[in-house]
Amino acid sequence: xxxxxxxxxxxxxxxxALENLELKVPAGRxxxxxxxxxxxxxxxxxxxxxxxxxxxxxxGRVYLHGQDVTNTPPGDRGVGFVxxxxxxxxxxxxxxxxxxxxxxxxxxxxxxxAEIEERVNKLLELVQLPGxxxxxxxxxxxxxxxRVALARALATEPKVLLxxxxxxxxxxxVRKELRxxxxxxxxxxxxxTVFVTHDQEEALELADEVVVMxxxxxxxxxxxxxxxxxxxxxxxxxxxxxxxxxxxTTVPNVPPEATPAQGAVTYVRPHDIELLREPASDTIPxxxxxxxxxxxxxxxxxxxxxxxxxxxxxxxxxDLDKLKPRYAEMVYARLRRPRIFTKPAL
Amino acid sequence: xxxxxxxxxxRSRASAPxxxxxxxxxxxxxxxxxxxxTFLILFLILPLAVVFVEAFSKGIEVYAxxxxxxxxxxxxxxxxxxxxxxVPLNTFFGVTAAWCIxxxxxxxxxxxxxxxxxPFAVSPVISGLIYVLIFGRQGWLGDWLFDPxxxxxxxxxxxxxxxxxxxxxxxxxxxxxxFAVPGIVLATVFVTFPFVARELIPLxxxxxxxxxxxxxxxxxxxxxxxxxxxxxxxxxxLFYGVIxxxxxxxxxxxxxxVVSGHIRGQTNTLPLHIELLxxxxxxxxxxxxxxxxxxxxxxxxxxxxxxxxxxxxxxxxELA
Numbered sequence: 001x002x003x004x005x006x007x008x009x010x011x012x013x014x015x016x017a018l019e020n021l022e023l024k025v026p027a028g029r030x031x032x033x034x035x036x037x038x039x040x041x042x043x044x045x046x047x048x049x050x051x052x053x054x055x056x057x058x059x060g061r062v063y064l065h066g067q068d069v070t071n072t073p074p075g076d077r078g079v080g081f082v083x084x085x086x087x088x089x090x091x092x093x094x095x096x097x098x099x100x101x102x103x104x105x106x107x108x109x110x111x112x113x114a115e116i117e118e119r120v121n122k123l124l125e126l127v128q129l130p131g132x133x134x135x136x137x138x139x140x141x142x143x144x145x146x147r148v149a150l151a152r153a154l155a156t157e158p159k160v161l162l163x164x165x166x167x168x169x170x171x172x173x174v175r176k177e178l179r180x181x182x183x184x185x186x187x188x189x190x191x192x193t194v195f196v197t198h199d200q201e202e203a204l205e206l207a208d209e210v211v212v213m214x215x216x217x218x219x220x221x222x223x224x225x226x227x228x229x230x231x232x233x234x235x236x237x238x239x240x241x242x243x244x245x246x247x248x249t250t251v252p253n254v255p256p257e258a259t260p261a262q263g264a265v266t267y268v269r270p271h272d273i274e275l276l277r278e279p280a281s282d283t284i285p286x287x288x289x290x291x292x293x294x295x296x297x298x299x300x301x302x303x304x305x306x307x308x309x310x311x312x313x314x315x316x317x318x319d320l321d322k323l324k325p326r327y328a329e330m331v332y333a334r335l336r337r338p339r340i341f342t343k344p345a346l
Numbered sequence: 347x348x349x350x351x352x353x354x355x356x357r358s359r360a361s362a363p364x365x366x367x368x369x370x371x372x373x374x375x376x377x378x379x380x381x382x383x384t385f386l387i388l389f390l391i392l393p394l395a396v397v398f399v400e401a402f403s404k405g406i407e408v409y410a411x412x413x414x415x416x417x418x419x420x421x422x423x424x425x426x427x428x429x430x431x432x433v434p435l436n437t438f439f440g441v442t443a444a445w446c447i448x449x450x451x452x453x454x455x456x457x458x459x460x461x462x463x464x465p466f467a468v469s470p471v472i473s474g475l476i477y478v479l480i481f482g483r484q485g486w487l488g489d490w491l492f493d494p495x496x497x498x499x500x501x502x503x504x505x506x507x508x509x510x511x512x513x514x515x516x517x518x519x520x521x522x523x524x525f526a527v528p529g530i531v532l533a534t535v536f537v538t539f540p541f542v543a544r545e546l547i548p549l550x551x552x553x554x555x556x557x558x559x560x561x562x563x564x565x566x567x568x569x570x571x572x573x574x575x576x577x578x579x580x581x582x583x584l585f586y587g588v589i590x591x592x593x594x595x596x597x598x599x600x601x602x603x604v605v606s607g608h609i610r611g612q613t614n615t616l617p618l619h620i621e622l623l624x625x626x627x628x629x630x631x632x633x634x635x636x637x638x639x640x641x642x643x644x645x646x647x648x649x650x651x652x653x654x655x656x657x658x659x660x661x662x663x664e665l666a
Contacts, residue, residue: 051559075565087556091578101564104574156564 080153440542474604525607545587
């Protein structure tokens with residue numbers, strides 16, 4: 001089921017959480033809402049679920065599969081929502097938690113008891129937690145609770161799955177495992193899924209499409225590689241991955257169409273800088289300051305000889321062994337793919 | 347006591363390898379515990395014991411006679427009736443107020459929070475007096491209530507019977523609120539209003555709204571959300587608030603004294619009856635016999651309270 005939200009504006013008193021934004025999610029996709037805290041991503045997710053409503057008078061609309069659900073209560077939207085801290089019903093067993101959405105249905109639409117039991121057990125198997133149905137939430141680990149919350153959200157057979165910081169409350173190792181598991185899980189169930197995260201690595205690894213948000217607005221939408229390789233704004237450049245921010249004057253051979261406006265900045269990814277022994281027409285002289293080579297790749301910190309700007313250079317260990325840079329030595333840097341923004345980053 | 351012993355056992359375990367910086371010397375500790383115990387015995391346990399000693403001082407027969415006296419019975423029944431009205435009402439109001447304050451942000455929220463505490467801040471005498479000022483003969487509604495054109499039967503509670511909705515059919519020239527059962531109910535409801543709400547607000551605030559929101563996304567309506575999610579989460583806090591509210595409703599003296607009129611067998615609650623017996627000649631032991639009943643109520647309340655804290659503590663640990 002596709003999601004389409006238009007003209008969504010949401011304010012909390014003076015604070016603008018969402019500023020007239022539009023979001024389109026095609027059916028079956030796994031989409032990440034990525035942004036720093038306070039960027040409005042969770043609010044947007046809650047508006048999609050119906051837990052918050054767009055400001056009256058803002059003319060904001062939410063469509064699920066072409067159907068206007070703007071004024072539909074959350075329970076009737078066909079969405080499953082997984083809360084950041086799972087919000088499992090602490091007084092109920094895992095079975096009762098998962099069965100909740102089925103048991104609160106009216107007499108006419110409620111499945112018979114045996115069917116509820118069968119469905120709950122199937123769901124617990126699907127999230128790989130068979131045999132814990134009689135336990136209570138406090139007896140489970142964080143990762144287990146997360147998957148129970150997912151099973152509970154899926155029990156009502158939603159058409160859209162919304163996850164708020166699904167891995168935020170887990171430790172690093174569990175987080176990575178669960179991330180991969182969720183990716184496989186999505187391939188299995190093919191449910192339109194939107195999740196909120198502030199972790200760029202998580203968004204880039206997991207999502208089909210990344211929606212980068214900042215300051216109540218959407219900065220860029222695209223597949224992970226696209227937003228990483230071609231950031232639309234300085235914010236996206238700085239938020240995704242490591243980056244060197246340089247003055248325009250540092251960059252040799254600026255193309256003439258990029259008229260150097262006041263405050264223009266240039267971004268170069270550390271792995272897009274090449275270090276050479278010999279100068280060339282498109283290189284700048286830099287001085288080696290620090291070499292860090294414990295890991296798969298190597299990182300060299302250099303200082304521009306004329307400008308005094310610091311930058312990080314990433315290279316393979318193989319290239320490092322060829323170059324053998326030493327402290328305070330002068331080498332020449334070639335910026336392979338500099339990106340020039342005529343407006344400075346916010 | 348449970349809290350004291352548990353901290354002591356923690357301390358002794360912690361101090362096994364070596365003395366901790368926070369541990370006072372044994373003498374200081376003994377001195378402090380001794381002072382606390384002396385205070386407890388002198389001001390709390392001794393007076394409570396005196397009640398029972400005095401109650402039985404003239405023998406078990408006098409004790410029993412004092413309790414089966416029809417006026418005492420009437421007072422006990424009236425007290426139970428008042429509690430049976432005030433406690434459910436305030437349970438309902440308390441849950442409603444706590445729900446509003448803890449789960450919603452709205453203009454006037456902090457004013458409501460202050461108003462909930464008002465009955466605690468006001469002297470009980472004032473709590474009774476405000477109703478006299480409204481419903482009394484000279485009060486705001488006095489002209490209307492004491493108008494012979496609107497005669498109404500007077501609700502006298504149990505009186506000496508067994509049916510709580512007994513009415514005195516008159517003829518009357520007034521609608522009886524003050525110096526009658528309705529006034530006592532009003533004053534008691536006012537005084538005991540904060541107990542349930544006060545107990546629930548911090549609890550509900552700490553629990554947040556997420557579980558309720560989760561229930562909503564799963565298709566539960568507001569009613570189902572309350573019964574299946576909110577209520578089970580607050581049940582121990584609610585129970586605690588209810589027993590405290592009950593203890594106060596049965597024990598309230600000041601406010602009730604102002605509005606009751608002290609009519610023996612009709613508008614005397616148990617606390618008022620005790621005072622009456624104490625002041626009258628020859629019923630000194632009887633006063634203590636009745637007082638022993640209220641003391642027993644207090645003891646039961648404390649036992650229940652400890653039981654809840656024990657259960658609640660366990661539930662709290664389960665959450666962590």
